[in-house]
Amino acid sequence: MKGTRAIIEVLKSEGVTLAFAYPGGQVIPLFDELYGEKDIRIILPRHEQGGVHAAEGYARVTGRVGVVIATSGPGATNLVTGIADANMDSIPLVAITGQVPTHLIGNDAFQEVDVLGVTRSVAKHNYLVSRAEELPFMLKAAFYIARTGRPGPVVVDIPSNIQRADFAAHIPESVNIPSYQPKYDGNPRQIERIANLINASERPVFYVGGGVISSESSDYLRQAASKANIPVTTTLMGLGAIPTDHPLSLGMLGMHGTAYANLAVTNCDLLVAVGARFDDRITGKLAAFAPVAKIIHIDIDPTSVSKSVRVDLPVIGSAFNILRDLLPQLEHRERKDWFARIDAWRLASPLVVPAGNGRVSPQALIRSLYSLAAGKDPVLCTDVGQHQMWSALFWNHQKPRRWVSSGGFGTMGFGLPAAIGAQLGLPDNLVLCVTGDGGFQMNIQEMATVARLNLPIKIILMNNGYLGMVRQWQELFWDHHYSHTDISDNPDFTKVSEAFGVKAFVLDRPADTEKVLAAALNHPGPALVNAMIEREANVYPMVPAGEPLDNLILDAE
Amino acid sequence: MTHKNNRHIISVVVENKPGVLARIASLFSARGFNIESLNVGETENSELSRMTIVVSGDDRILEQVRKQLSKLIDTIKVTDITDSTSVESDLALVKIKVPSGRRSELVDIANLFQARLADVSEKHVIIEISGGEDKLESFLRLIAPYGISEMVRAGRIALRRGD
Structure with a gap:
């Protein structure tokens, strides 16, 4: 059996039906094996980081192991942020990376990087396959480690000559790792x-x-x-x-x-x-x-x-x-x-939706969005920043695995690709992506993936022309020094969205909030709402960093 | 819980595989733990290695060190053998400048400590000494006046006594 076939057989034995994969020189053999493969659907993102966050989104809503494939060198390093994100939030993930052929390892070969070294401190575990015979066990073990105990990401680095090797492969049904025995029952x-x-x-x-x-x-x-x-x-x-x-x-x-x-x-x-x-x-x-x-x-x-x-x-x-x-x-x-x-x-001290100042109130927007989405078992995906906290606070969370957000790592750029993975994992649910104008641009290229797959994701872009959470800290704790947080020279997101082939709506009057959101939600395909929110709205309550929890700032005074 | 800094000897049995030492070293640097010495070698089972790590920190740090080491997939067993009755040893090679006509004094000191003359040249001797911390420290104190020109220590190794 060829190495690449062994990879696919292990994936199938793990019940993998979907993987996010971006091609490159050292994974061409694997992509050739995937050519015409019927049982595993391959989703092509527009950036490896998009792929890994999508795999996370898929894992977060389904509870299954997310799979992402990238090439060596830059392909692998582009995964690092997503691997670290999954590690912080205990998300089961298997990342397969191509590596230069074994005889070139250590030679500073083209697109070579020490993937084991780079991912060691951000993954639950990682493997470099140095002999073809090890491949089935290591890949199988990667899935086992990823989904058991405290879940997390596992990286399997596979040199291209091992992908091409022909060997007597035995696909184990299960693996036992003596040094890794998670304990489930409490004393x-x-x-x-x-x-x-x-x-x-x-x-x-x-x-x-x-x-x-x-x-x-x-x-x-x-x-x-x-x-x-x-x-x-x-x-x-x-x-x-x-x-x-x-x-x-x-x-x-x-x-x-x-x-x-x-x-x-x-x-x-x-x-x-x-x-x-x-x-x-x-x-x-x-x-x-x-x-x-x-x-x-x-x-x-x-x-x-x-x-x-x-x-x-x-x-x-x-x-x-x-x-x-x-x-x-x-x-x-x-x-x-x-x-x-x-x-x-x-x-x-209830949670309050503050009175608006002429632009759309972000808190009211979330409340309104919930009232329209309730009953559709909605999945709320967010990016990182103020909009994330407003979503966390003002949304009515009903069920587990319907909230997809980058927690421990706080990764800007997470939201849009994670929503792609969530929608692929739950194709019949309403998937919402509430994002900000900063984070949206960190993986904006995935709009192409949304359009390509015609995923009916509704993107609510909270546009305040600021890197708002940092601006809030600058306002409250750094003497209003808005140092490099004004991004009001943003592109016209409505045009950008349309250029990607995603229907765009503009929301710039508070009174229209419900009407525009409803129109976007009723749109059959993907849609974006460019919501012009209050520029300097703050997230409250807030406990300043390092203060006791009862030292709350409840609102702007 | 006490917060005083203590030195602990942690014995770690790991899979004898490439990259395991790097995992442990990077764990210590990533978590800000201080390694005083680290020794690795094969055990009676060639598939396993034993690392003896001397680490200092308060109880909370030591507890994290033990847990984080245990969490590594390749780790089989972590034992803190500081307080238990264990046999400890360190090995040092010490190159000493020999003042003219005083070589025999050095030989006497070496004999007192059951140390071995590993090399003798015109102006230097290399003494090989092994044993516990106290023994090595007193030896080094005694020969310091002669002038230590180079020294290497292997790092502490330790095993628990009895069963």
Whole structure:
């Protein structure tokens, strides 16, 4: 069997039906094998970075392993941002890169780069296939490592002579890696201790992260919260684990969290972290984070435990297994005083849509977009920045795997290609891409992919002519020095969109918000809404970096 | 939890494969951990290598070091053998300038420490010494006045005693 055939057989054995792939010199053999291949649909992006973010979007909405293929050298380095992004957000991904032939490795050959060296610190694991016989095992192991334990990206670097080699290939049905044995069940005695602490607590809070989404344990989480009567706050990655409008939901916590979530965490006597990693954007000032609480941490990754916040009771394992085993041991408690305090905070500091100043209000736009999309099981993809936080805060998140956003790595340029992957993963859902004028231009070439595939994605471009989040920091903390954040000399996005073959709508009057959004949503193919939003709208609430969570800026004063 | 800086000896059994040392080295630099010494060699099983890493930091850092090392796919076992009863040894080659007529003094010192004269030339000797930290340190203190012109140390190796 040829190396390239072995690659495809492994992909098939892993149930791969779709891959994002960009050709180049050292993957021509693989592309030749893909020529006429019926079982694996190949999506050609216009940039390898577009391909890897699309693979992430696909993985985030389906829970399956995303696959991306690129050539050696620049092809591989163009994947690095997406690999790092997937690593930070624990997204299962297999990146296959071509490499120069083995006899040229180390010679500074044309389009050669040390892919193992470059990706080592941003991937869960990586392999260089140096003998053809290793290829099936390594590729199979890559899938296994990517989707098990704490999921993540795995890179497999395959020299072109190994792709072309003819050898007696054995495609293993499964792999066992003695040094890698993820643990899913939590220690029963520890779980019993969690239950005892929860049942005894007066003011508990669930703090839920992406681990609940990736382990598919949202149902158990909601059941546990309801049964024990515990309010739930989520991280950016945990949005969708509980509906935003669920009576127990406090929304998001952290730097741009709701006031009531941050105040609840600050005042709780028991914080139950599930699949979350106490990121600095969540904790604010460490010494003041949940200062009076006992902290329980349920996580599959031991390195996440007590990394920044000292945990009283860690339980290592899958959120799914642990919540499942915990559920029967939980008892209902009224906690009247606690909920009364929370209700008072909700009442005192609700999320507000500020009065507009003549241009379109971004917060009102998100609210309006939700009301039009509700009932269509919408997927909301975002880029990174202010529009991302407005989307996180003002959208009504209903289900897991319907929120696609670059969390830990904060990668501008993520949104549009991720939406492509999301739409390919969920072809019957309404896929929305809310983006900003900065990030949109970082992978704008993927408009060609949207048009080529005629994907019915609706792109809502929040256009304020600024790199808005940085501008907000400059306004609030850097004496209004808008240093190189004004990009109001942007191209005419309406024309740009039309040039790519994507129908464009302009939204420049607040009163038209619903009408224009509805028109775009009703358009049968891809569409872009160029929304001229308030130029200097800010994201509130905001906890300044390094401050305690109860030190909130609620609005512009 | 104490926050005082401690030196720890971490013994790591890893797959004996290319690139594993690079993974561990880059893990230490990426996470800002300080390696004081690192020694790698094959174990009784040629498919496995044992690394002995001397690292310093407070308890929180040490806990992260152990966990991060364990998380690497190629890592089989991580043991902190600082507090356990372990046998430790280091090896040093020390080149010493010999003041005229005083070679025998150096030979005496070497004998006291059960060290070996590895090379003798007209103006220099190279002494090979192995043993625990204290032994090497006192040896080096004693010969310092003669003038150490070059030295190389292999890094600490350690094994747990008994079963």
